Amino acid sequence: MANITVDDKTKVGFIASGKMAQAMAKGFISSGMLKPSQLTMSDPRKNQYHILEEMGVVKTQSNVTVVKESTIVFVAVKPHFVRMVLKEVCQHITKKHLIVSIAAGVSLEGLEEECPLGTHVIKVMPNTPCLVQCGLAVYSLGTHATKEDGDLVKSLLSSLGMVEEIPDRLMAPASAVGGCGPAYMYTAIDALADGGVKMGLPRELSKKLAAQMMMGAAKMVLETGEHPGQLKDNVTSPGGHNYSCHSRAGQTGF
Template structure:
């Protein structure tokens, strides 16, 4: 499978690394493009062994699957630019924030097969949480192809397009929330006297292990939290403080504003 990336930023690099590391395709079967002013991005992604070009049309001509990884406000222009090179054999995937399948289909030839995807950066370590929704002209095997690509670097689910902006605010932006939590937990330990590198490791493993326990135990997170909170113990004192500081409400608000901003970005026009 020949895969092309329009845009060579962090998301494209993360997905590319995941695809190569999983063996889903070889580096020589991947090509990425970027504007000349962003040539440093091509330099970075080329270190993975993939081909690079400044010409988007070249990417389309040399690929079976084209992944659009540009900013949302230029997606329509970019799609229109290479639309004449799109054939029935192409599958066009967009990871651009807020850009709907209808917007993609409008800019491309009639009956073009399009898919909207939202991965996240843990694709770099093959632990992405991705969601996708299918356009109106996909064929029977396209969902299988997309699932195969996404599961090569993590977990994926097909969802309704009406939910994909919410997923962006949750799992798309979620790593940033978690990275901040890990840093903050480590800062607390450093404040109390623990070396920085040790504090970061313990914080990261605490988060990773907790997530694994949620997924594998089948228990509700509140139940798992209660298991840690002994009567009059240190954890319940800490939880009381987090509740007073609005810990849960802050995370709920974060997902909400990220979702709304995703919708705003999708409404931008060229």
């Protein structure tokens, strides 16, 4: 594969333009990593074109066009469509391409089987907070992908948040924590906000307080390096409100 760097000539394509693809594309654009004109996104549904037009990206109904117009191609279809889509575009994949799949549950081996022999393939699992450039993504290199390929993807994805390389065997548990985790955190924020409203706080203020608290707590874990249990103990006085709350949470299986 030709040496690719992320610059104003880089062409990135998305096969499919669902929520995750949109989150990533919007993150690339809002961070200044890529211009809208550097992105080509496919969607067979013309009624979705207004979203792509608002983003300013190049839109098409053809997956083949995405491959022809791009050097880095993100395969962003649902897992059960991956093999079908790769069969469709296979003959148009060349040595200049880097194929990056964000489809959960599809192994690197399975991806490589549907691409021409020697294709550079990388598997990535991003999460939706990439939309606000505070997400995370983990990636694994395929058989023929090089360290340079990995560095390229890491450089691109770093505009969206934290990026870590992991072995493919750890992709499933990492996806469970990083990909599914936000839903649990949203539930916790909602519950905390409900509690604030119950005690008299306006709904919007209570939601902001809960969300900011969670963001700050997460930053404490990442930047101090302390164990979450220790950080919890640091703000839990014997017999105090925090102790009572944690004790009750433990009793209810939190």
